[in-house]
Amino acid sequence: MAVYDTFILENVEGFSENQELVTVLRDLTAGKKKYNSAYAKIKMSPDPQKYPHTLFIRQGKGMLLKNTYSMEILSWINMIPAGL
Amino acid sequence: MKMAYKYWKDNREYLAALMKSGDAITVNEEVDWDLEMGAIVRRVCEKKAPAPYFKHIKDYPGFEAFGAPLATHRKLAVAFGMDPASSIPDLAKEYLKRTSTPPIKPLIVSQADAPCQEVVLTGDQASLLDLPAPMVHEGDGGRYISTWHMVVAKDFDTDFVNWGMYRQMIFDERTMVGPVLPFSDMGKFFYGKYVPRNLPMPFATVIGPDPLSAIAASAPSPIAEEEFAGMLMGEPVELVKCRTNDLYVPAHSEIIIEGVVIPNIAIDEGPFGEYTGYRVTPRDKRAVYRVQAITMRKKPIMTVSVMGVPTDEGQLLRSFSLGLEMDKLLRDQGIPITGVYMLPESTHHLVVVGVKPVYANIASQVAQLVFGSKLGPWFHMVVVVDDKTDIYSKDALIHALSTKCDPGKGIRVYKDSVGTPFYPFLDQEDRKHGRVDKVVFDCLLPTDWAADQIPTKVSFDNVYPQDIQEKVLAKWKTYGFTE
Numbered sequence: 001m002a003v004y005d006t007f008i009l010e011n012v013e014g015f016s017e018n019q020e021l022v023t024v025l026r027d028l029t030a031g032k033k034k035y036n037s038a039y040a041k042i043k044m045s046p047d048p049q050k051y052p053h054t055l056f057i058r059q060g061k062g063m064l065l066k067n068t069y070s071m072e073i074l075s076w077i078n079m080i081p082a083g084l
Numbered sequence: 085m086k087m088a089y090k091y092w093k094d095n096r097e098y099l100a101a102l103m104k105s106g107d108a109i110t111v112n113e114e115v116d117w118d119l120e121m122g123a124i125v126r127r128v129c130e131k132k133a134p135a136p137y138f139k140h141i142k143d144y145p146g147f148e149a150f151g152a153p154l155a156t157h158r159k160l161a162v163a164f165g166m167d168p169a170s171s172i173p174d175l176a177k178e179y180l181k182r183t184s185t186p187p188i189k190p191l192i193v194s195q196a197d198a199p200c201q202e203v204v205l206t207g208d209q210a211s212l213l214d215l216p217a218p219m220v221h222e223g224d225g226g227r228y229i230s231t232w233h234m235v236v237a238k239d240f241d242t243d244f245v246n247w248g249m250y251r252q253m254i255f256d257e258r259t260m261v262g263p264v265l266p267f268s269d270m271g272k273f274f275y276g277k278y279v280p281r282n283l284p285m286p287f288a289t290v291i292g293p294d295p296l297s298a299i300a301a302s303a304p305s306p307i308a309e310e311e312f313a314g315m316l317m318g319e320p321v322e323l324v325k326c327r328t329n330d331l332y333v334p335a336h337s338e339i340i341i342e343g344v345v346i347p348n349i350a351i352d353e354g355p356f357g358e359y360t361g362y363r364v365t366p367r368d369k370r371a372v373y374r375v376q377a378i379t380m381r382k383k384p385i386m387t388v389s390v391m392g393v394p395t396d397e398g399q400l401l402r403s404f405s406l407g408l409e410m411d412k413l414l415r416d417q418g419i420p421i422t423g424v425y426m427l428p429e430s431t432h433h434l435v436v437v438g439v440k441p442v443y444a445n446i447a448s449q450v451a452q453l454v455f456g457s458k459l460g461p462w463f464h465m466v467v468v469v470d471d472k473t474d475i476y477s478k479d480a481l482i483h484a485l486s487t488k489c490d491p492g493k494g495i496r497v498y499k500d501s502v503g504t505p506f507y508p509f510l511d512q513e514d515r516k517h518g519r520v521d522k523v524v525f526d527c528l529l530p531t532d533w534a535a536d537q538i539p540t541k542v543s544f545d546n547v548y549p550q551d552i553q554e555k556v557l558a559k560w561k562t563y564g565f566t567e
Contacts, residue, residue: 007225007352007367024352026226032143032213034118035226037255039351060366062223062355079351080259084284084344084374 090165094336125151188314198324234301240277247309284344292338303405447526
């Protein structure tokens with residue numbers, strides 16, 4: 001039951017219910033780790049109650065959308081090669 | 085032997101000098117790194133207020149912060165060790181004097197003598213989240229740790245070292261992301277040499293360098309910045325070798341982040357409130373910096389610049405040095421200029437060049453030289469005025485532009501030039517390719533007009549006899565005027 005936000009450059013109104021996508025999640029938990037980011041594969045819904053986590057969406061230039069979404073994290077994705 | 089100029093070896097000495105001159109204040113109230121600090125510094129820039137020295141940062145005991153360190157000409161004067169009330173022309177003269185000497189090689193000091201390595205964190209201990217990086221503006225893509233700093237990198241197969249101000253956003257505890265423009269020095273190293281070989285490029289981010297090293301890093305000089313800093317100081321800048329790579333950083337800096345830029349991988353960065361005063365470039369995949377070590381002074385002071393509408397230090401210093409490097413370029417080419425001034429309020433997009441109009445079409449020659457130079461991508465408007473016009477006066481600039489620039493003959497556009505993606509007016513395609521149109525405003529009257537064709541400038545110092553001027557000036561206060 002955590003709160004995240006993400007940046008989505010496409011029009012989210014065109015997304016299907018239960019849309020799956022790979023995106024960057026920012027953890028919004030207060031404290032030193034706030035805004036810590038990671039790539040993840042998620043399933044999201046415009047119904048704020050459907051999935052366990054809350055998701056806010058920002059557009060490419062930072063504008064926060066009014067609607068609150070919910071999401072499930074399907075997997076975390078590491079973009080950095082091993083050893084670096 | 086050459087004497088060193090008066091200068092400050094580190095930010096702490098500089099901060100003390102700003103306090104003494106009334107150009108800094110201490111903030112004892114705890115401030116939140118999450119937007120509050122950014123909002124304070126932004127307002128400081130917009131009001132040209134003293135630099136805030138933050139003693140207490142939420143979540144980060146043991147750290148302090150220093151905002152808007154060089155956002156006014158008064159602070160620039162203090163950085164040069166000059167009278168804070170020095171005029172812009174006096175500052176320009178000082179910069180040109182110091183930077184017209186031979187380059188001065190840096191002095192290498194031992195790691196034991198380097199304050200920036202009083203604390204050394206490597207491996208899992210080196211976490212970016214343990215540094216009080218601000219969330220600068222609401223809507224930014226992340227916490228920007230590098231806002232008043234420099235990134236040190238070295239060419240792959242030469243000894244050429246670059247110090248540059250490349251913005252860096254924290255992605256996670258060991259990763260930063262940021263744009264590296266292909267035409268920048270570091271861009272040429274990375275995309276031209278490391279990426280084709282699929283090799284990581286070592287880097288060192290220097291947060292809180294001394295003010296003259298910061299000025300060197302922001303100046304678009306062809307001289308290596310580590311030698312340029314020495315020229316500004318009048319003696320070698322002291323450098324120390326990094327702990328995990330072969331790069332050297334100013335020894336008296338506050339915080340150093342060491343690591344590698346990873347080739348052939350890009351991750352999401354931005355958006356960010358940029359130097360033009362707008363959030364322009366959208367979130368996109370950009371260069372990835374992986375952290376290997378963090379070193380710092382005890383009780384380190386994070387430097388924080390908050391870009392936005394004028395005037396922040398990026399706009400002020402970039403305009404200052406860009407204009408003066410252009411001055412050198414044009415004089416080196418034998419162009420009869422009288423001076424160059426780039427307005428900070430133009431976010432270093434508009435430069436005024438004063439010339440002696442001794443032959444026709446000098447304005448075009450000036451424009452072609454400066455647009456075609458290495459300095460060119462950073463600005464797109466040149467206004468050329470005659471030697472009677474005060475290049476530092478906005479009133480004189482507007483008057484010249486409005487009265488001497490023939491819209492049909494005096495405005496010349498140069499299509500499809502190299503530019504940055506940050507210009508707010510670019511469409512998406514031009515932004516993607518860094519393609520910008522540029523323009524010169526020729527405010528010089530034609531050189532072939534007969535004397536009786538030339539309009540007479542109606543001003544106090546031009547239409548009254550010398551004896552009348554002297555009499556009026558001598559009796560000015562007697563008439564009852566105070567100034």
